[in-house]
Amino acid sequence: ATERTLSIIKPDAVAKNAIGDIIARIEKAGLKVVAAKMVHLSEEKAGGFYAEHKERPFFKDLVGFMTSGPVVVQVLEGEGAIAKNRDLMGATNPKEAAPGTIRADFAETIDANAVHGSDSPESAEREINYFFGNDEICPR
Numbered sequence: 001a002t003e004r005t006l007s008i009i010k011p012d013a014v015a016k017n018a019i020g021d022i023i024a025r026i027e028k029a030g031l032k033v034v035a036a037k038m039v040h041l042s043e044e045k046a047g048g049f050y051a052e053h054k055e056r057p058f059f060k061d062l063v064g065f066m067t068s069g070p071v072v073v074q075v076l077e078g079e080g081a082i083a084k085n086r087d088l089m090g091a092t093n094p095k096e097a098a099p100g101t102i103r104a105d106f107a108e109t110i111d112a113n114a115v116h117g118s119d120s121p122e123s124a125e126r127e128i129n130y131f132f133g134n135d136e137i138c139p140r
């Protein structure tokens, strides 16, 4: 089915000038960008986004990293968009990411891992609504 998923190009990948390379991979895989913006997240906005990880030992570092520079937030649309985007990204830990995936090619550490992608239809819906109003999404 046609799905939507939330993608974040994280501060490490933005700092590396890899925005275009990453979006090219997304588009070549057949996904469409239907919303996009660049933002420098506040601690509150980043912490709210990752609220499910609040009790995890890496939460503080994660929020610190995600607020360390601007990110590019996008809504991607397409057939099986959630799984397709996760295949493109590779494993969360870049050391375990398959060759040719975004994290294998652009990421350094589990925190600075280049991209985020929603992991289920429920989280996709929550994450998209967390960043975008309906009038900011352009179906096509």
Ligand code: CMP
Pocket: 053, 058, 062, 092, 110, 111, 112, 113, 115, 116, 117
């Ligand atoms: P992301 O997909 O954005 O979701 C949560 C993030 O926490 C994850 O990518 C990693 O960048 C970061 N993180 C840091 N340590 C861990 C860990 N041990 N397990 C999972 N995620 C971690």
